[in-house]
Amino acid sequence: MRAHEAGALHGEIGSRGPAWLRTPVDVNALVPQLWPRNVVRGPAGALTVAGLDVRDLAAEYGTPAYVLDEDDLRERCREFRAAFPDADVYYAGKAFLCRAVVRMIAEEGLFLDVCTGGELATALSAGMPAERIGFHGNNKSVAELTRAVDAGVGRIIVDSFTEIDRLSELARERGVRPKVLVRVTVGVEAHTHEFIATAHEDQKFGFSLAGGAAAAAAFKILDEDVLELRGLHSHIGSQIFDASGFEVSARRVLALQSQIRDARGVELPELDLGGGFGIAYTTQDDPASPHDLAKRLRKIVDGECAAENLAVPHLSVEPGRAIVGPAVFTLYQAGTVKDVDGLRTYVSVDGGMSDNIRTALYDASYSATMANRTSTAQPMLARVVGKHCESGDIVVKDEFLPADVQPGDLVAVPGTGAYCRSMASNYNHVPRPPVVAVRDGRARLIVRRETEDDLLALDVG
Template identity: 65%
Template sequence: MRAHPAGPRHAEVLPASHLGNPAKNLNDLDPTIWPANATRENGVLHLGGVDVRDLAAEHGTPAIVLDEGDFRGRARAYAEAFTGGDVFYAGKAFLSRGVARWVDEEGLHLDVCTGGELKVALSAGFPPEKIALHGNNKSTAELQKAVDHNVGRVVLDSYVEIVRLADIAQRAGKEVQVLVRVTVGVEAHTHEYIATAHEDQKFGFSLSGGEAAEAVARVLRQPGLKLVGLHSHIGSQIFDTSGFEVSAHRLVGLLRQIRDEHGLELPELDLGGGLGIAYVEGDTPLDIGAVAKELRRIVETECTSAGLPIPRIAVEPGRAIVGPAGVTVYEVGTVKPVDTGTGTRTYVSIDGGMSDNLRTALYDAEYTCVLASRASDAPPMLARVVGRHCESGDVVVKDVWLPSDVVPGDLLAVAATGAYCRSMASNYNHTPRPPVVAVADRTTKVLVRRETEDDLMRLDVG
């Protein structure tokens, strides 16, 4: 019988936000955070109809589990919301050959930002004409690969890249369709590292400094390039459309300038991605249907005012599609109550950490988790879920209420880990990266197998 630690574990050490109510049922699953097909059956978490204990037994822990139905449902919702436009799934959030096929089957386009991501897409049979290549420092080899495979769009990010791509296109006897990435000067209300449209950062051409207009002029002088539109991305994890309104206003101003100076009306306007998802209680994601309607209204109003035809709108969701579909399952290794001087916090150590989820350390990101392998009616304790790596910053969930009878061997499940966790995973401390397992209709399929120590040794040729 498990003993319940005595006394409350809360009060003075509590952070001010995002901890929720400790009096709530700790077995509940918030539907705004957890995948559509996450349920409790006899107290045990099931994902896509699969018992997490069976998942752990078959695939080991840690394991990133993707609810295929949830992913497809969100992709389908985007496709329907932006009918008449283009939805590019942002592969940087998470990409595998299986996911690329899901994206294609749901009628979406695909955004890649490296030769490696392009390789995954092409090897999955993804139609190259539905691929856009991004990136602030695309190599000659990457651009060559894009031209060789007739990638549909290349988003230009520097003067050097304009010349580089034009030379490749001319030597290949091809005309490449391009967009110019514009830095519109919008301060998205998000973390500094994922705000991408303010002036002092690496992406795009500044609008206010005139670089964007100069980039357009340079592209139009290159016979191997066909300018089809403008692109902007204001940041990530955004919960309102006000930034998009300012961005659209400024982009349409540039569209008007291009018409007046060059006699060219561009047919495409890519507003990027960045819509937020719920990671913790209190996060309020926007309804995609309402967002699509609002973005159309903004663009139509601005273009009508400028006397311009309405361009075809494109968006680039990544996190918003794959993020909520992912759950990472860990096994508890140690449980350590610590007297902080103002209260008690219990450190719950798991068998993964910053090697499979860097976001907490990198962005100060917030997550929530539950005891997944059983139900519990034990009183709540304030816990910090930490990894197994030799860093004090190796934290996965900073503060969460867990049942006070959590013990080694229990399984914990961290929600909303589909985006940027496996993509940013590392081999820190020579830790093999976890598998990605798809679940649907009570069945599992490995999308990316678990790395082994032998995999690591194959690269060590010294």
């Protein structure tokens, strides 16, 4: 939500009626940390991005549409590179990947993480050098591993003993020595949704530290000497604002690194602390800057290495959401506006859970604003919902919109660059929206809108 008062008011509506109408909320204001940096309200009251009016974008590309502020994305890449000058910054492609974005992050000097054969194919087809690609995944197939090895992928993050055996067999067959990191499950429960917390013990990723599997995996790789063990990897979750989880994770992973040194006389040269850095979806979110993140993580690693008498390893981090999330907003058109017993108004838009499943899946919160004009009408508490045949098809749970919002108005939802297009579906046979990149007053289509012909082309019955 744009206004922090709305969270408190949510529970008061039923008992106090329209008391929220007296809350001073500027429905025309844009909170800077929620929006791409080149989004402002133009003289006519409509949003503009990099100089282009969203009404013109809607007319040319239709709605819904994901709108990417390309300079914003590039600036965030540069900020992470500047913050981590002695580390490798891997863009986490699962957040959102297409060939244009691959080229952007490559041009800005970032590396790239992929986690499926499809993501790897996208990266390679866009010209990303294979040695700058890392390959994640808890169930990489033989075919995927073969493609990665043959392409010369820079590192593979191994996730199971089965994968170590598969990869070792491929390495022997091809006479190569792939570089690997061992993904360590450190037992840190990040302060995030259960489904996106990835470092507690009872989940599918990595080798358990507490159970000894992580050490056993590292010893197996070192003893067999078929793969090149470069280091350890930890990822504690997503949408994290508190650095304490990274501190505990680093301490435990570096203790394992010390154990490996003492047992095998090998000091591993690399350490990947993963990503999961949070962004602002609402005014209640307060993310750290890349500079502050780097300062905290470097202090943590330096301190733990000193305590373990280890040389400081070469660091890697994996921001995905923190780069692409704030750089994109979704542009919708309102179709129906429905008051429900004076409790709230439902504003139905021409998209929904097929283009943003996060609200339904993670109980995620978003903000919204009317994008095609300003309004002097008083604010009303609204719920922005989609067109799908599901009561849980909610885009924005609670937001103040002007009381005169009407069918045909444009509604923009910021912070939709990460895990919206990449998790989009064809639920109810709705074609997925396009992605439009805007820069220097010019727009270009980087992912076209799906059509009904696309949907029917796969239906061979």
